[in-house]
Amino acid sequence: MTTFLNQLPALIGVIVGVLGTLLTTRLNERAQWERALSVRWDARRLDAYSEFGRALKEVHLLAHRLTASSRPSSRAHPIDRAAGLELIAQADAQRTKAWEGVLLLGDADTVAAARDWRWAVLQLERGARGIADDDFDWTAAVRRADERRDRFYVAARASLTVGSGDVAQARWLVDRQMNS
Secondary structure, three states, rough: HHHHHHHHEEEEHHHHHHHHHHHHHHHHHHHHHHHHHHHHHHHHHHHOOOHHHHHHHHHHHHHHHHHHOOOOOOOOOOOOOOHHHHHHHHHHHHHHHHHHHHHHHHHHHHHHHHHHHHHHHHHHHHHHOOOOOOOOOOOHHHHHHHHHHHHHHHHHHHOOEEEEEEEEEEHHHHHHHHHH
């Protein structure tokens, strides 16, 4: 019995060491799993945000092209009305599909910013189709869409924890127009 009691501290040390190793290994594996899961969701979120941005920007560009002939200062390449309306319908269908990815994967701030940008581009699309309100102002609508796009990208970048600084385009575009 005295031999056992003499070896008891060593045995307790081994048991504590094994339990500590198991706990450390478990916590380490859990942290690795959470990092892998975060990377996987971030990649999917990036794809959803990018797809939505491309689809919405396509509608925006087609609206510019549809109205280019009626805006003398436009730099957009005019497009035939029938072809443009068909292309805008296709782009809008893509935007609708991409929207589902943003709703599924986006955080609340990004979804709200995406909704605002989508609404602003819808106003441009309505203007291009000739169904906008009587007080529709193209320049103000474009500026609003550009500002909402910037808000979407700020929210999306925050959601993805991309921290490389301000990449806003709306101010740059306004400054560029004033200097032309």
